[in-house]
Amino acid sequence: MMRVLLFSSLILALNLAICSGYDFGTKVMADDTDMGMPLFDLPGGWTVGFWDTGTPGYDQADPVYMQVAFSCHNMIVSNDVRLTSIGNHSPGSKVTFEDIDMNKPLTPLPATINYLNLYGSSAYDLDDPVYLHLYYHGRNYINNHQEQDLDESSNTCQNEKADPVEIEDFEMRLPYRGGISMPGVSCIEFTDGYKLLVSDPITNLVPKKIGMWQKSKIEMIKGAKANYYHILDTWLVRIAPAEIDDSCLFDEDARDHDSNYAPMTTFICTNDIRLNRIGNLSPGTKVVDFDPDQNKILSVPALARFLERASDTARIRYQDRNGNGVYDYADFLYLNYPSGNAGDSVVVNNVRLTPVNASPGP
Secondary structure, eight states, rough: OOOHHHHHHHHHHHHHHHOBOTTTTTOOOOTTTTTTOOOOOTTTOEEEEEEOSSSSSSOOTEEEEEEEESSSSTTTTTTTTESBTTTOTTTBBBBTSSTTTOOOBBBEEEEEEEEEEOOOSSSSSTTOEEEEEEESTTOOOSSBBBBOOOOTTTSSSOOOOOOOOOGGGOOEEEOOOOOOOOOOOOOOOOOTTTEEESSEEEEEEEEEEEEETEEEEEEEEEEEEEEEETTTSSSEEEEGGGGOOOOOOOOOOOOOOTTGGGEEEEEOTTOOOOSSSSSBBBBOOOOOOOOOOOOOOOOOSSSSESOOOOOGGEEEEEEEETOOOSTTTOOOEEEEOSSOTTTOOOOTTEEEOBBSOOOOOO
C-alpha cells in the first residue's frame, strides 16, 4: 500500500511539473522546471519587424514580430514570434499557416533590447524589466512608402566645417572582453559589438555615424574628456581630446538637419515594447504617452541588437524541445542574459520570449 501511495505521489508531482507553465515575459527563477535546460544558437540570428496595419509608419496599432534572419524578410512566416498581441493571439505566440497575419508584409524595425535599472543596483537583476527599444524614431519612421538605408541614415553629419577623419589618426587596439571592474572606468560599445574601456564620464552612450572608411562606417561616442572613434568591423580606434575636436555632431544646427530620424536615446520611448511586467503594465504592451515608465533611462550597452549583424542577437537562444536540431514550432525562446555564451543553458533571470512548458501557439 505504501509503495502504491509513493508511486501515485511521484506521478502526481511529475504531472504537475510537466503541466506547469510559465508565461511570455516571465523571468527564470532558481527552482523553475526549465532551469538548466540546454539552449542553442540560431545560425544567421534574428531580426525584428512590424506589420503596418494602418497609418503608414510604425505606431501603436502595429504588431511586432521576431523572425529568423534567413527567413523571407518581407513577409510574416510560420514560427515567427509575436512580441505584441494581435486579435486573439497573445505576445509570445508563434505564427501558424492558418493565422490572419501569415504572409502579411513585414517591415524591418531596427531595435535593441535594454533593461531598466529600477533600483540603481550595479547590474541587471530580477527586479529590472526589459524593453524592446526603437533604434530610430520620429514622425517619419521607416515605412512601406519610404526607403531608408541604415548605413546612410541621418547619423551622418552634414556640417561642412568639420575636419575630416583621417585613417592615420587611428590605432589598433584590442577590444575589451569583459571580466574587469574598476572604479571610474566605463565600458563603451559600438554597434558592431566592439567594446572599449575608458576613464571618462560618457555624455552620449549612443554611437553616431560620422563618416566612412573604404566600405566601413566610422562611429563616434562622446565623452566629457574625449571623443572616441571606431571603424566598424576592425580594431581601429581614435581618441580625440574633446576640447580640440570640433565634430559637427555637437553643433545644434547640424543635429537638427534631419530630426525626423533622430538616433536612439537611452530613454524609453513611445511604442517601445515591454518584455516583462512592470507594475500593472503587462509584457507585450507598448509604451504610450504619459505611461509611468516613459522617458526612464535604459541601461546600455544593449543586451541584444536587431540592426545589421547576426552576432548582435546571439543572446536570443532556443530550447530544442523535439531534438531535431532546428528551430521550429515546438521550441521555446529565451533572452539568455546573463550568460549568453555559446553552448549555454537556461539560468536565473533569463527572460522567456515564448510561453514555456505550455503550448506556444495562439
